[in-house]
Amino acid sequence: MTAGSTTTSSETGQDGIRIQLTPKEAAQTAALAERLSSTASGAVDHPDWIAAARTTSCALPVRLLEAIRSYRNDPGTDGLLAIGRLPVTHGALPPTPTVAQSAETAATVPAAISMLVGLQLGEIVAYRDEKRGALVQNVVPVPALETSQSNGGSVALQFHTENAFHPHRPDHIGLLCLRPAREGVGTYIASIRRALPLLADKDVAVLRESRFTTCAPPSFSAADHSCPHPVLSGHLDDPDIRVDFHATSALDDEGAAALDRLGAALDSVRCELALQPGEMVFLDNRLVVHGRGAFTPRYDGSDRWLHRVFVHLDNRRNREWRIDAGSVLI
Template structure:
């Protein structure tokens, strides 16, 4: 594993073993870390600019998505190889932290502060996100969420502080992205443009691969039964819960997970007991780390949950700003929901 650049504890913190500590990312640390060298960073910037020269001005247009697929092959081989390895096996943590991407905070405009904020204008950060989504699969979005934008802003919004979603600033509970949806993303990509003022807004990661060995046999068996329902998140406008589903599926020794602890409801007491045991195990084996500009977290949404620690926004144009994109490994499975074979699911 490549060691990241070390920064002050006030800038990079890791919550592990029940306490905050400098995030050195050792063997017990959060995700695997891949730090670009200076030559790779410059090469990524060149590829992003070449991409922008032909992709047009609108993020998400047909020209844009075609360019993201084409220009991924111009990304440095070392980066493509690392992403290919992660795509094949996302590891115990189910997450990868890519560092030293070419994001210059001095060139970043004021942090948006309105609901539903997205990135429609072509920028280097938007190009970077789109390149990596293409490297992992295909970019995808959902019409009901942020108008189906392929690159979305994750920013605090005045009046939404207690919102359990990307516009809030209270503790965000662990969840799979769009756990209610049959075609939820396989990967969630979060690129940091600007950190919060106090550098305390931590990205939380919890992997079923780390938690599963801690569970009782009774709990494991319960989680594989279709005894749970999950409601759409507030960002989708709410709505009816899903049909009953299992929280764990696939290989009994290496399962996938589908849960949102703010929206998944057990259908009876035994299922509730199992869900509580799972949540405790995930919390006990989770890690938290802060992102800096140029850091991108890639979360395997099939085996890892993510959340966020609380922070206090100032709404002064310099609040925390992440940009987010989703990737699907197999776009064909969702064809019936994507008009004209596009990248936006209408249901």
């Protein structure tokens, strides 16, 4: 794909919205992010800074605004928005953090970019019991979490809807690559739009019933779990999916067998996103499950580093859950 084009499919075979910024658009975006870096209070979680970022986001390059709007209307078969060549200056980055609960609270250029793009898609939210409710979170490998099914782990991370246990899961999740993995390990995605035709009607019927429960992921400090819920819901031919293959259990054997077959169907349509520095993807968390391959961290500052943000599309629907009408949900 040439710089500057916006497409709905690509040579990777994925069907989503893809845009590569031109050098001029990247410079325009860098100027906005740099301005926000020196805007009081310089903290991405502060309501005044968020308000400034929301206003500033309206001045992003118009082609980027069009791509975001188009993705919001329909994220394609793969439920994906991929934005390339954002101005993340790879060489000037500090070492990759290695601590648990890592988040970016300062309005650095990459953190400001994550907020700017996310705030055009919707409202950026976080959860009080995960990474202390920080809005821009670091996805980095953490010593002692190697085998954990969380983004601090480095074993293969099973397919999941983000925060599948929560009644107000993110509508979209954004991942901005600051530093790539040495081994080229990728984020895996699989869309229910691709997997549905592979499922038997009987399994779909079982998956549409409230025969499943889901626990909170290990990244949450509070052990919580959902009420019984369906895995598939909404339109018969274009359903939403809610599942975490590590944390969702069926209440009976028939449900467990249907869940296994859903997992196999999703694995068979899996595609890999090998994120490059300056690449940000948004995944529609209602349509797409995501996971990650295994890799071997060094913990020497050179490991893979992503920023992550969560987006809700409707600030009223989650109002009861938002503390002091802010961005953090209980």
